[in-house]
Amino acid sequence: MRSFTEENYLKIIYHLAEKTNNVQTNAIAEQIQTKPASVTDMIKKLAEKDLVDYVKYQGVTLTEKGKQAAVDIVRKHRLWEVFLVDKLNFKWDEVHDVAEELEHIKSVDLIERLDEFLGFPKSDPHGDPIPDKHGRFAKTQFIKLTELKIGDGGTITGVSQHSSAFLKHLEKLGLTLGKQIEVSDVTDFDGSVEILVTGKQINISREVAKHILISTNGKN
Amino acid sequence: MRSFTEENYLKIIYHLAEKTNNVQTNAIAEQIQTKPASVTDMIKKLAEKDLVDYVKYQGVTLTEKGKQAAVDIVRKHRLWEVFLVDKLNFKWDEVHDVAEELEHIKSVDLIERLDEFLGFPKSDPHGDPIPDKHGRFAKTQFIKLTELKIGDGGTITGVSQHSSAFLKHLEKLGLTLGKQIEVSDVTDFDGSVEILVTGKQINISREVAKHILISTNGKN
DNA sequence: AAAAATTTTTAGATTTACCTAAAAATAAAT
DNA sequence: ATTTATTTTTAGGTAAATCTAAAAATTTTT
Known part of the structure; x- marks a missing residue:
């Protein structure tokens, strides 16, 4: 144990x-x-x-054994996060601490059933991939928003920062998972990025842009 | 803490x-x-x-403080049991150990939301009452099956034994919560009880009968 | 390559929750 | 009312996970 x-x-x-x-x-x-x-x-x-x-x-x-144990915990953590957001209406910035506790509940059966109940989700509320019960991750193809060139677009599919402050900020800007964006300009002065989301033009700092992950559907 | x-x-x-x-x-x-x-x-x-x-x-x-803390844990335990049975399709004899772990997750918000998600249940899968968030229990009026006289009837609304063996046994006999029963005979020799459930006549030992709780609707 | 700075480890203590064995208090039996 | 049995407590120790302070190894700087 x-x-x-x-x-x-x-x-x-x-x-x-x-x-x-x-x-x-x-x-x-x-x-x-x-x-x-x-x-x-x-x-x-x-x-x-x-x-x-x-x-x-x-x-x-x-070790291989250690990695398996770790992946198993990551799996539990992310599944519980999905539960909290999808079923209990937690916000994506509120789930981390509770999931941190739930991830240590040790019942294989529980996690299998939870996974099924949630519809076998492939990613958590922050876009992080959820390994299957054998510890296998689905291939994901993210790039940082800062790697897009002017004119490039894509879908927000993840974040690489989980602090509540950051996530709340994104929420306020309307930059949530699934949103379509397009880079319309990059400011020379501070590297901040101008993007188009749901019809609106907004400007985000480079620091914020760096932590937004985009999937491009290979169209760029 | x-x-x-x-x-x-x-x-x-x-x-x-x-x-x-x-x-x-x-x-x-x-x-x-x-x-x-x-x-x-x-x-x-x-x-x-x-x-x-x-x-x-x-x-x-x-103490009052100690009792409040205890009732809070009982509340969590029973709500998690409802979750496991109602949402994850656990059997009533499978939930105890997992709920034993889940009851210690400490987030007030989590439990409030879970309670709501489950539809504010008043009792757990074994018929035990779930206190509300202020620690108040709904009044329950159970009597032991052994207290019924021949001809008396009622609804199975709880059990006073949570061992897996006992619960599986009841399950096999079709004696689950909500079932209507009527006492048709009591054996002099061993005190075993003959009852009528869903049209069938079955005999259960006094030991089993003792742990089945009945609500009678005051009709007897 | 020696000195300085950083990182990591050792040594010895502390806290929590547990243990065994023996002593003390309470309850039951003669 | 003693003796016997049971229950509970004390005393002293252990294991897990932490700590501080000091020593040792490694890395960086000059």
Whole structure:
């Protein structure tokens, strides 16, 4: 049986490993809101259980077993987020903390049934893909809004920032998942992007644009 | 913030207090699957936090604060059970363990919304009443099947035993919530009860009958 | 390549919830 | 009313996950 805490470590390591190959102690400590010394302790424990490969001073990588456990938690987290938004009418900026708790409920049966109840969703309310019960992800083809050229268009299909502040901001601008957009201009001065959404012309900072993910249907 | 463990103690004490006024250390230990010595430790902690009144060697009673906390957990447990049965198609004998975990998810908002999503149910899949968000229970008027006389009838509205074995047995006999029954005979020899359900005559042991709760509509 | 800065680990403590074994209090039986 | 049995508590310890402070390794800078 895996403890709540172990599961959190695995999940955090999994997400950090999406950016860098070897995940550093300090990075984990920051994410998990704890001290590096505590992380070292836990890493040793996880290594003992064959969930991570660990070389002193070199950081960790998940083993196959560790990765499977992590993906399973990610799956649960995202399915619960879909439940909260689709069924309980939570906003996309309100679901993270609750899902953080729900993801640790351990019943395989529960998750299978929840998945079915939700209609086997392929992505969560932020556009992140939901792995199937074997841990397989559907292929996704996102590009950052900042990578579009003037005249290019596409559909908002994800965000790479989950802070409540960011999501509320997008909501206010009408930039929600599924919306069609087209880049009409890019400002030289600050790199801010002018886009066309639902008939309106709006300007968003480069910082915001960077975290909006677009699928282009290959038309550009 | 109340710990997972503290919540479990409160819940157990609450349920034990339904039978006896002063709840004994050993009784708690048995329910919570731990040793009496550990219970004494935890009781002291709960008394410190004003959740129970504790007199050495005399057992505990919940304070008003403790009772509120306990009722809140009972509410969550029962609402999650309704969710599992009504929405995820769990059987009534399969929900207990999962609800045991879900009841500790701590978000007031979540439970309010879940309650609404489920249509503000008044009772759980075993017929146990669900307190409202203020902790108030609807009045229920159950009697044990064994208290009915020959010729008396009523509706099955609850069970006072939640073991999987018992519930599966009832299921097989067709004795589920909402079913109309009538007592046609009581065997002198072993006290077993003959009843009429959906047109059929069946015989159930006194032990089983004792745990079936009937509402009689006051017609007897 | 030595010095400085950063990162990571070790060592030793703390807290929570549990344990065993023995002592103390209460309840039951003779 | 003693003795016996049961229940409860105390005392001292363990394991998990954390912490602080200091030491060791690695990386960066000069």
